[in-house]
Amino acid sequence: MSSTRRTFITSAAGLGAAWLATDWALVDDALAHAAKAVAQQPAPSFTTLTAAEAREVDAMAQRILPTTNTPGAKEAGVIYFIDKAMASFEKDALLDLRKGLTDLRTRVAKQKKGATSFASLAPTEQDAVLRGMEKTDFFGLVHYLTMVGMFGNPSYGGNRDRIGWKIIGFDPQAVHQPPFGYYDAQLVRGKKA
Amino acid sequence: MTTQQAARFPLTTTVDFVIVGSGAAGGIMAKELATRGHSVVVLEQGPRIHPSQFHHDEYAYFFKNEIATKQPITWRQKPTEEAKKGGFLWYAQMVGGSSVHFTANFWRFRPVDFNERSRLGAIPGASLVDWPITYEELEPYYTKVDWEIGVSGAPGPSDPPRSRPYPVPPLPVKSSGVLFERGARKLGFHPYPAPMAILSQPHNGRAGCQNCGYCQGFGCEYGAKSSTLASVIPIAERTGRCEVRPRAYVRKVELDARGRATGVVYFDENKQEQFQRAKAVILCANGAETPRLLLMSKSNRFPDGLANSSGMVGKHLMFNGGSLAPGLYEHPLNEYKGAQVTRIAHDWYDSDPKRGFYGGGGIDARGDINLPIFYALNGNKPGVRNWGAEHKRFLEHNFSRQMVIFGHTTSLPVETNSVSLDPKLKDDWGLPAIRFTYRDHDDDLKMMKYLQDRAMEIHEAAGAVQSWRSPVEVQTGTAHLLGTCRMGNDPKTSVIDKHHRTHDVKNLFLCDGSSLVTSGRGQPTMTIMALAFRAGERIANFAKRNEI
Structure with missing residues (x-):
């Protein structure tokens, strides 16, 4: 992970339901399915983060991609991706993550007298804390990890049941057939007519 | 596979040619020389990856650089500054090089690219010169690229002359292409099917595109994308005269x-130093690694770097410019499916004095920010909060409805823009890291903005619900590495002659992005490949006539 990579990205830089991006029946179904799957699983233990660290990072991830009328970071199991990442593919960032969590505690105390954890704040208070730190490297790190955990391949431990892909309408098939979208389909129909 | 039949040369053998780099140029050079009877060893920095090992994993390819280089680099804008670690270098480090992961836009250069200095005069702040060759001289080799490497396309409204039609028709048009065509036509522009180095149909025993959408930054497991790995390297190996040696990191030309x-000194996969002897050396290592290798190959004879009597090695680095205008449409486009680009327009190709600055370019429509992680990080408008319920809603609604109109532009050759050796930072082999010095010429930035304005107009004419500009800024990263050992007739101002032979060393040749004299309009690989076909033929002829 590097911020330059993110900079580069921005600079440098069948008919029917299949391509209707947000099929809400499908999404509701996914949400119900995911909630069930999460509920049925015994809470797995974390391999790298302590339970307290995981709670804090999880709470951040859940504000970055909240559960709305569709699943969010919670249902996608983003925290399990992050825990796994800290032991392997992003382990160089673990120290920064821990330093950031220390700083987070200070910010939490400033936000609400007597509060000792970000997770214990109300969502609006959590958002206020995050808005105050959204330019920091630490927020950038958790933001990045949350997006990868939500939208990366499920093999990395997040994006459970491909929830992240379902909510945005990404269909990860190895082969696609044209037409791909509404406008090229319209063109094909026009030609046939 | 053909690897069983490939040659294996013991290190005691003096081969006819050692080629450094197996990418767009190196792969073609190997095929051209091996099929003409020469023994060839190709040394490749990276591993050999079989196409069946390519997979659809955005995180691995874009964020963990599974095939892209991890070379440490430093960056600065001006020679007076101290370069700092950072910046962004994007080339694929594996057999086939960046031809494996390119986006596959294959625009021929046009006759006007080769003589701009004569036609336009000097440009203040730049050292624009003519090429020592013309489009007409290169045309037969562009045609070789079309047919031997594999390009899909159809004639365009203002195409340069071509001696043979495309071997296969264009790829199926995407929604971005339909909308782009609609908008551009309304404005009086001339959109047409994009020439792409992706086979729309089977050709030369290779499969056609399956529209999986994993082209830009990925390897094609179907072999439909026309990398040298998929096209010419197997042919070179089948001769039994060519060995492609992976994980061979060259540090010096002796x-x-x-x-x-x-020959060349290299570190093998165990980081043991080896020496490959050859009657002639050809560097095809890319526009950053070729000048770096020359600069590292100092000797009493060449204290400033090999073949650098002109002092031009590493200078005149050019990237091409890119300006993006994302736009949202009412209905789903699903731009993550299919090749990136299906329609382009070249109405702004030549430099036009009426604009008040030098520059030219072309525009395409594409998905670009079309995979889920990228989109989540960068899909939203600049300056808009990219987290929280609002952002999530944006992603849900727009991931399928967004496309990018992309302007591709010229970079002027500026002598201070360069690749050099960093005085402090070392790579994993203990060798000096690449130092980039780069600041886009003001005219380059103006041209980028100019095409972005056209892109915004096209969005509007096409009926976009919303569109916006990605900021046009001085570039701090690149995938195009051009001009750093440029070709020319004058040994005082260029590094290689028009046959790709270095002016200073009779049996040392260079061919890759470093050879380019001007930058073209943003899609350099096809020209690099055409130059490699031409150079390979010429070098073989020199060998035949005992002129090496």
């Missing part, structure tokens, strides 16, 4: 007392 190249 010279004898007479000033002739004798």
Whole structure:
């Protein structure tokens, strides 16, 4: 992970339901399915983060991609991706993550007298804390990890049941057939007519 | 596979040619020389990856650089500054090089690219010069690229002359292409099917595109994308005269007392130093690694770097410019499916004095920010909060409805823009890291903005619900590495002659992005490949006539 990579990205830089991006029946179904799957699983233990660290990072991830009328970071199991990442593919960032969590505690105390954890704040208070730190490297790190955990391949431990892909309408098939979208389909129909 | 039949040369053998780099140029050079009877060893920095090992994993390819280089680099804008770690270098480090992961836009250069200095005069702040060759001289080799490497396309409204039609028709048009065509036509522009180095149908025993959408930054497991790995490297190996040696990291070209190249020193996969002897050395290592290798190959004869009597090695680095205008449409486009680009327009190709600055370019429509992680990080408008319920809603609604209109532009050759050796930072082999010095010429930035304005107009004419500009800024990263050992007739101002032979060393040749004299309009690989076909033929002829 590097911020330059993110900079580069921005600079440098069948008919029917299949391509209707947000099929809400499908999404509701996914949400119900995911909630069930999460509920049925015994809470797995974390391999790298302590339970307290995981709670804090999880709470951040859940504000970055909240559960709305569709699943969010919670249902996608983003925290399990992050825990796994800290032991392997992003382990160089673990120290920064821990330093950031220390700083987070200070910010939490400033936000609400007597509060000792970000997770214990109300969502609006959590958002206020995050808005105050959204330019920091630490927020950038958790933001990045949350997006990868939500939208990366499920093999990395997040994006459970491909929830992240379902909510945005990404269909990860190895082969696609044209037409791909509404406008090229319209063109094909026009030609046939 | 053909690897069983490939040659294996013991290190005691002096081969006819050692080629450094197996990418767009190196792969073609190997095929051209091996099929003409020469023994060839190709040394490749990266691993050999079989196409069946390519997979659809955005995180691995874009964020963990599974095939892209991890070379440490430093960056600065001006020679007076101290370069700092950072910046962004994007090339694929594996057999096939960046031809494996390119987006596959294959625009021929046009006749006007080769003589701009004569036609336009000097440009203040730049050292624009003519090429020592013309489009007409290169045309037969562009045609070789079309047919031997594999390009899909159809004739365009203002195409340069071509001696043979495309081998396969264009790829199926995407929604971005339909909308782009609609908008551009309304404005009086001339959109047409994009020439792409992706086979729309089977050709030369290779499969056609399956529209999986994993082209830009990925390897094609179907072999439909026209990398040298998929096209010419197997042909070179089947001759039994070519060995592609992966994980061979070259650190020096050696010279004898007479000033002739004798071979190259490299680190093998165990980081053991080895020496490959050859009658001639050809560097095809890319526009950053080729000048770096020359600068590292210092000797008493060449204290400033090999073949650098002109002082031009590493200078005149050009990237091409890119300006993006994302736009949202009412209905789903699903731009993550299919090749990136299906329609382009070249109405702004030539430099036009009426604009008030030098520059030219072309525009395409594409998905670009079309995979889920990228989109989540960068899909939203600049300056808009990219987290929280609002952002999530944006992603849900727009991931399928967004496309990008992309302007591709010229970069002027500026002498201070360069690749050099960093005085402090080392790579994993203990060698000096690449130092980039780069600041886009003001005219380059103006041209980028100019095409972005056209892109915004096209969005509007096409009926976009919303569109916006990605900021046009001085570039701090690149995938195009051009001009750093440029070709020319004058040994005082260029590094290689028009046959790709270095002016200074008779049996040392260079061919890759470093050879380019001007930048073209943003899609350099096809020209690099055409140059490699031409150079390979010429070098083989020199060998035949005992002129090496």
